Amino acid sequence: MFRRACLAVSLLASVACKDEPPPPPPSPSVEASPIPLPRTVSEDPTRVVVHHADELASIDLHEVEVLDLAMSPADQVGFLDRIDPATVCTRLDLVKLAAQTPALQELRISGCQGAVHAGLGAFGDRLRTLELADLVLDGVTIGNLARLGGLRSLTLTRIEASLDPMLPLKALPLQELVLRDLVRDSDVALMLDLWPKSLRRVVLDGEWASHKAMLTLARAEALEALELRNTRVGNFSLNQIKGLLRLRDITFEGDTFNDNSPQYFRELPVVRFSCSCRKLGDGGLRALRHSEAIRRLELRDTQVTGAGLESLEELAHLETLIMLDRDIGEEGFSHLAMLSKLEELELSGPIADPSMTGLGALTSLRFLRLAHPQLDDRAAPQLALLTRLEVLDLGGTAISDEGLSALAGLGSLRTLRLDHTRVTNRGLRHLEGLHSLEVLALQSTDVVDAGVTHLAGLQSLHTLRLDGTLITDASIDTLVELRGLQRLNLAHTVVSAEGVARLRELPELEVLELAGIRG
Known part of the structure; x- marks a missing residue:
């Protein structure tokens, strides 16, 4: 996330900007500590x-590595009440700015020709890295671009071509x-012909x-990655990629x-294919089966069915499948179970069978994300069979305390996301034995102080989200025992400024979110 100019940094209940006096010291009732509280904002x-x-x-520009000069009218929406549009670019001196930003590696400029x-x-x-937006690519601009001898990535957005x-x-x-x-059909596309031996991604x-x-x-013979997003390019034009013999990554x-469409790259060494294509269905997967090198497949907004996944059985190297807004059902899981190298699976959308029958057969999975609102505790027996899981995301599902009992045996879990679920303090006791857990997300649940006590033994935790829960200062006793915590979110909880002051005891804490707390 980009940092806004003159960022407000909240320390407990005090707020200060760069040009304001420093915030007052902590309350006398709080014991002083040589370790200051971390910044309570996560902006970089x-x-x-x-x-x-x-x-x-x-702004202190000395450490800035990524700078966005969002000054065109298209980028001013929502900010016109704070700035004078007529003077946005008046005092912009890029020569001076270049001298003030020794660490700068990535720049975006919109407007200010x-x-x-x-x-x-x-x-x-x-x-x-450079992005130019809402400008004319004229001779002077081209001359300036030519002086950027270290440039590796160039983005042109809403750019007009000149002669x-x-x-x-x-x-x-x-x-x-x-x-x-x-x-439409801009001559800017002719620049694709300038770097036939160096362009890797377009x-x-x-x-x-x-x-x-x-x-x-x-003619971009070195091309390895191609993305065609909402263009007028169709199958006839895809004939042009057949000669790009290094093409490994394709997004439609x-x-x-x-x-x-998949037939046009069947002879290429494609290892990743992503398609957000409403006209792609089971027939498309049958065509895709010839691309035997594919390791990562992402299907969004398609017509693919669980039965159609049978074609994937021929993709012996498939490691990752992302299939959104489709219900693959038991038949789909039976086909995926044939993929011995499948380690990552992400599914979303409405489902007819909340028990997820057949999921447990995918025993090679290490990463699983199920964004199914209907998924509930009936799926717990299937989840319990996935003992190799390292990352499990059930956020936004209807899983509750009863379902968490199935997770107790998943000892390899490093990341667990249970946000926006029906989990309460009673269910967290099932997590006590997950000593490898490093990331735990419990935001927007009904967890209270009694539940946080069950986390005391999770000494590998470095990221914990409790924002939007009902925890109070009573949970601080447990939190200060989690010595490895680096990121902690307590925003919109019932903790107080005085209670939070004790978090100075956490030696590794870097980011602390406290928006909306008491005091």
């Missing part, structure tokens, strides 16, 4: 976004190019892209792709 000071050039004066003309090239070889030649950009060591929301996003862009893309999104 190395990542900054500003909407007006004048905001830069209030004059400032880009005057100083973008001042960043020299330091920048690795100026782009050949000066050919010297850039570019490996990644993202073209998003351009003018993203074409928006209806502007069609067969014309694919003709140029066909949109209604132009269908069951025949």
Whole structure:
């Protein structure tokens, strides 16, 4: 998350900005400690976004690594009541900014064409990633871009092409190019031809892209990853990727792709395929079975059924399957059980069988996320069979205390997410033996102080979320015994500022969220 200019840092109940006096010391009733409380915000000071050039004066830019100058009208929505749109770019000096940001590696600029003309090239070889938005790619801008000798990734969003030649950009060591929301059949796509031997990843996003862009893309012989998102590219244009013999990672999104689309890369060494395609169904999986090297498959917004998963049995190397908004049922699980290397499974959407019959046969799973609102305690016997699980996410399901009893035998669990479930303090006793647990999410549950006491023995925990629960200062006694905690969220609980002060005793604590507490 980007840090806003002049970030408010809340220490207990006090708030201070960069230009304000420091917050008052803790209450005299709280014993002093050489270890200060960690910052109670999680924003990263190395990542900054500003909407007006004048905001830069209030920020310590020395440690900033990622900077977003979001100054075009498209980026001002929601901020017009705080800034003067007429002066947004007036005092933006990129030459000065380059000198003030020695750690900067990633920059985004929207609008401010004059400032880009005057100083973008001042960043020299330091920048690795750059996005330009709402600008004209004219000769002066191209000249500045050509001076960024260390640039590896370039994103152009809502950019207009000029008649100026782009050949000066050919010297850039570019490996990644993202073209998003351009003018229909924009000539900006011609730059795909500038780096045929260095481009590794290309993203074409928006209806502007069609067969014309694919003709140029066909010459990117070093390409390893391709994303086509909501373009006008269809199966006919996919013929252009057949010669990209290094292509390993493909993402399709949109209604132009269908069951025949996977046939166009069947001879390529594809190991990851992602498709958000409403016209892809079981026939598409039959075509996909020829891509035997696939290890990761992501299917979103498709028509694939549990029966159609039979085709995946031929993908002997499949390790990860993400299938969203589909109910695969017992038949689907029976087909997945044939995949001996399947370690990661993510499913979501309404289901007809809350007991998840057949899930327990997937004994090779290490990562499981089930975003099924109907899933309840009837699925517990199936979960209990997955003894190799290291990550289990049941957030948003109807699992309750009774269902947690099945988790007691999952001794390899490192991450457990039970947020927005029906779990209460009584169910947490089933977690007492999970000594490998490092991440536990219990936010927005009915957990109270009596439940937190069951966590005392989980000494491997480094991340704990209790926000939105009813815990009070009585839980602090347990929390201070979790000596390895690094991230703790107590926002919108009933703990007090005085109680939280005791968390100074935690030597590893880095991030503490306290929004909405008492006092």
